[in-house]
Amino acid sequence: MAQHKVNYTQDGGLPVALTSIDKIVNWGRSNSIWALTYGLACCGIEMMASGASRFDFDRYGTIFRASPRQADVMIVAGTLTKKHAEFIKRLYDQMTEPRWVISMGSCANTGGMFNTYATVQGCDRIIPVDLYLPGCAPRPETLQYGVMLLQKKIRANSASKAQKPKRLM
């Protein structure tokens, strides 16, 4: 006899969970946030550490992808230079919606210590940002927490197709 644990006295005797479309879609989305490998500077090292065995992002379903077309979240990890600004915009445009952006570290948030002519003073001047992680560099725990908050944010919003695309302008 099969050793399954279906309780036939509940849920009408069926192994069924009732939920709404919103919830199931958001559940799927929030547990498979594929991230674009976007290490721009030293913060990228911490992002790599988060993906490696000790912190193990795969548990959250956060798998790094090398292509923006397969990615859901762009983790801007590092210093965004003015020369690179047009490329971050291009990569962001290539991501399919819904898409999210985590700005990781002081440099991506505000330009950080690089108060110079060559650094974009915050990547939110180019693309809309969902989460800002403070630190120089933020520890992998911070990024983990950030991903969990992003999951929470995804689940809190409606999953409908009509959701407003995020635009900087």
Add this chain to the structure above:
Amino acid sequence: MRAYTPKDDVQAKAYYTDRFYVAPQVPKQDVSTDPVFAADLEAISAKFEVKESFIQVENMVIYINAKDIYAVLEFMRDSLEYTQLTEMSAIDWLAKDDTFEIFYQMLSMNKRKRTRIKFFIKNGDAVDSVEKLFRCADWSEREMFDMFGIEANNHPFMKRILMPYDWQGNPLLKTYPLEGDEFAAWYEIDKIYGKEAREAIGPEIRDTARVDRYDSERFARLGYEQPKGTKITGNEEPTVQSYQEEGGVFMVTKFDKDTSKIIDDPQR
């Protein structure tokens, strides 16, 4: 020991007044104090005009004419065993007398000696490229062009190397502001969104210490987070920090500290 300086009003006084601080000079020795350098200098001055020469921190420094640079470096490489060009760039003396000082740092592995060839050019003049002699000069000359605007004649690819091709201005000039001129400040906005977007996006905020707790567009007070754009009154309820919704999510159990196992042994 350093000489004592009175420290009565050090706080009140600016610690320097010179706009471009001039470093004190290291003592110079005569070239004749080192036989290897003396022989090299003799060989060079036999063929080219040497304007000035001395030894400073075990480096021989030779000032020559700008037009001789290719021939001098070729002679040093082929006849004097200075086989490496370790560094080259320019020094901005525009404020002093409208000139650039160009230097080429040469290394001889056989002799274990370093020699620096220097010359002055007027602002706007070009130098002769030494890329044919030393491949490393390719990028150094491009960097010099990028940072100072000094062109190199006969260079195979005279383009900017660090800044974008469509950049304006030469960032290593002493007159270039560290935080960039207007072109630099709006560069990415102008390029990506166009000039008309300047107003919508706004100027750069360069005060990194700026925090405004009433500005919910840019800041969120820790523990009192509010949605973006909310009017902050200062009487907000604390927001509870938690990783997950109460009760967990479908198929994902909520982390419970009491039922979790804490590993004490870090070596486990």
